Amino acid sequence: MSEPLIRLENVGKSYPGTDAPAVGNLTLDVYEGEVLVLVGPSGCGKSTTLRLINRLIEPTSGRIYLKGEDVTEMDSSKLRRKIGYVIQQVGLFPHRTISENIGTVPKLLGWDKETISARVDEMLELVSMDPAIYRDRYPKELSGGQAQRVGVARALAADPDVLLMDEPFGAIDPITRDRLQNEFLRLQQDLKKTIVFVTHDIDEAIKMGNRIAILREGSEIAQIDTPEVILSDPADEFVENFLGSGAILKGLTLKKVRDIELHDIPAMEMPVLRDEALKVLENSLEKTAVLLDKDHKPLRWITEASLNRTAQPIEKSGKPITIDLQPEDTLQDALGVMLQSSVGMAVVVDRRGKYLGCCSIESLASLIISDGGGSSSS
Amino acid sequence: MEFLTTWWAFVSTRGDQIQSGLAEHSLYVVTVLGVASVFAIVLGIVTRRNVFAKELSLSISSVFLTIPSLALFTIFIPLVGLGFAPSFLALFLYSLLPILRNTITGLDGIDHSVLESAKGMGLTPRQVLTRVELPLAWPIIVAGIRVSSMLIVGVAAIATLVAGGGLGDFIKSGLARLPLPNSLESIWTGTVLCLLLALVIDISLQLVRRATISKGIR
Numbered sequence: 001m002s003e004p005l006i007r008l009e010n011v012g013k014s015y016p017g018t019d020a021p022a023v024g025n026l027t028l029d030v031y032e033g034e035v036l037v038l039v040g041p042s043g044c045g046k047s048t049t050l051r052l053i054n055r056l057i058e059p060t061s062g063r064i065y066l067k068g069e070d071v072t073e074m075d076s077s078k079l080r081r082k083i084g085y086v087i088q089q090v091g092l093f094p095h096r097t098i099s100e101n102i103g104t105v106p107k108l109l110g111w112d113k114e115t116i117s118a119r120v121d122e123m124l125e126l127v128s129m130d131p132a133i134y135r136d137r138y139p140k141e142l143s144g145g146q147a148q149r150v151g152v153a154r155a156l157a158a159d160p161d162v163l164l165m166d167e168p169f170g171a172i173d174p175i176t177r178d179r180l181q182n183e184f185l186r187l188q189q190d191l192k193k194t195i196v197f198v199t200h201d202i203d204e205a206i207k208m209g210n211r212i213a214i215l216r217e218g219s220e221i222a223q224i225d226t227p228e229v230i231l232s233d234p235a236d237e238f239v240e241n242f243l244g245s246g247a248i249l250k251g252l253t254l255k256k257v258r259d260i261e262l263h264d265i266p267a268m269e270m271p272v273l274r275d276e277a278l279k280v281l282e283n284s285l286e287k288t289a290v291l292l293d294k295d296h297k298p299l300r301w302i303t304e305a306s307l308n309r310t311a312q313p314i315e316k317s318g319k320p321i322t323i324d325l326q327p328e329d330t331l332q333d334a335l336g337v338m339l340q341s342s343v344g345m346a347v348v349v350d351r352r353g354k355y356l357g358c359c360s361i362e363s364l365a366s367l368i369i370s371d372g373g374g375s376s377s378s
Numbered sequence: 379m380e381f382l383t384t385w386w387a388f389v390s391t392r393g394d395q396i397q398s399g400l401a402e403h404s405l406y407v408v409t410v411l412g413v414a415s416v417f418a419i420v421l422g423i424v425t426r427r428n429v430f431a432k433e434l435s436l437s438i439s440s441v442f443l444t445i446p447s448l449a450l451f452t453i454f455i456p457l458v459g460l461g462f463a464p465s466f467l468a469l470f471l472y473s474l475l476p477i478l479r480n481t482i483t484g485l486d487g488i489d490h491s492v493l494e495s496a497k498g499m500g501l502t503p504r505q506v507l508t509r510v511e512l513p514l515a516w517p518i519i520v521a522g523i524r525v526s527s528m529l530i531v532g533v534a535a536i537a538t539l540v541a542g543g544g545l546g547d548f549i550k551s552g553l554a555r556l557p558l559p560n561s562l563e564s565i566w567t568g569t570v571l572c573l574l575l576a577l578v579i580d581i582s583l584q585l586v587r588r589a590t591i592s593k594g595i596r
Contacts, residue, residue: 056498081500091495095513095592105499138594154499164498 480522484515
């Protein structure tokens with residue numbers, strides 16, 4: 001890999017009067033454009049590690065490099081203006097308006113008024129908040145989720161290369177958190193910032209991280225790798241315990257529907273006669289077929305039983321198909337849809353809604369077994 | 379009713395005296411409040427991080443409040459003579475505690491995350507103080523200044539005993555001539571004017587407060 005953007009070299013932090021150091025002897029590289037998640041139990045020193053990077057905490061030993069430049073000797077305030085910082089409690093200035101809050105670092109850097117004001121509006125739009133509505137409001141008028149959006153906007157305002165995030169979505173309700181995480185991932189696709197992200201939540205780590213560093217006491221790296229490798233091949237018992245029993249289920253968020261083989265369930269295009277339908281069903285292994293409309297969009301699940309039970313027209317028998325999947329959806333979504341569906345399967349459609357095939361619990365299970373069985377995968 | 383008419387006669391014939399009494403009294407309040415606020419706020423900022431210095435400055439300034447005011451006005455006479463100076467000193471010492479206490483409380487009460495993010499964004503310690511800490515502690519500091527202002531208006535009446543002038547002159551001369559005519563009228567004049575002055579000062583400080591506190595923390 002290329003030269004790391006951030007490099008911690010044998011960094012340690014100990015507080016006088018305590019035996020164990022908060023950070024032992026940490027060497028860590030963060031590469032340009034990646035999201036590196038530091039995850040570990042509380043008290044493992046992950047927040048301390050993060051705050052060492054922008055020197056809110058001064059290391060007692062070791063060196064920290066940013067773009068190859070040693071920052072341990074640099075003026076700490078000047079350093080911090082180049083690094084975005086987002087914390088769980090947000091910490092907006094309550095006496096300043098939203099626009100003044102977002103413009104804080106640009107103002108420190110001496111940008112002129114018009115540039116700052118334009119940048120503030122741009123940032124608010126970036127985090128999906130209407131500048132006309134929110135520009136002149138005060139932080140007390142915002143909900144928790146909105147406050148954290150502003151927090152992210154404020155951290156990005158001076159266009160820093162590096163963003164440090166300390167449990168940014170930790171104090172937000174689960175639904176809003178999920179939405180913010182997704183928005184953030186979408187943002188990151190365009191922005192390509194180098195991000196160090198701290199969380200205690202392994203699910204969040206798997207979702208957000210390009211790489212994950214699992215830390216134990218004293219900020220010692222237990223394992224650092226991509227989420228896929230960590231899930232399929234945990235380095236030791238500590239990592240395994242930290243991942244918890246649901247590691248396989250967690251892995252489902254990393255895989256897409258297109259990764260599994262689709263089940264070939266016969267499809268019948270409308271209009272179709274009852275006899276033809278029965279013939280098709282007879283040949284179907286699952287004794288199930290999918291009824292499509294003229295545009296190849298799935299309508300209903302048809303089974304033999306449902307056809308025999310009533311004399312209703314075929315387009316009214318069986319169960320309606322309400323949710324469908326696209327190849328880009330995660331397998332976790334797929335599992336949810338399958339469990340809800342009456343036949344234990346989910347239809348997969350393309351972007352335009354045309355039927356592609358079905359995925360079933362069996363195909364999911366076989367994928368999990370083939371993955372989990374050989375713990376030596378990539 | 380009869381008292382009111384004689385009092386009114388007393389007041390209406392002493393326009394000049396009242397004017398100078400009010401002027402002297404207000405001078406005490408304004409100068410003392412100004413100097414004491416700056417001193418106490420700076421003291422609060424300097425000592426807050428050191429528990430020992432903080433407690434020491436708080437206890438010393440509370441000691442001043444417990445010294446009888448009559449004594450506090452007179453003990454400085456050997457050092458600075460009579461008149462404005464000993465009165466100013468006594469009032470200054472009196473007004474420290476409320477402002478100091480509130481400065482420390484106000485600065486201590488700031489949400490830790492706000493300071494963390496301020497530092498994290500690259501504000502220097504001085505910028506954190508002037509742009510974040512003081513504006514956020516300001517409502518509480520102003521409340522302390524208001525308490526001090528009320529204290530000073532009342533206690534400044536004692537300045538008359540060390541030849542410091544002020545509205546206390548009316549009270550002292552009335553007291554000395556009791557029960558002669560116009561003695562009670564004089565005492566009442568001093569008292570009422572003190573009350574009025576206190577009211578005006580309180581309202582002005584309230585206006586200052588409104589004008590200087592951000593809408594976001596009101």
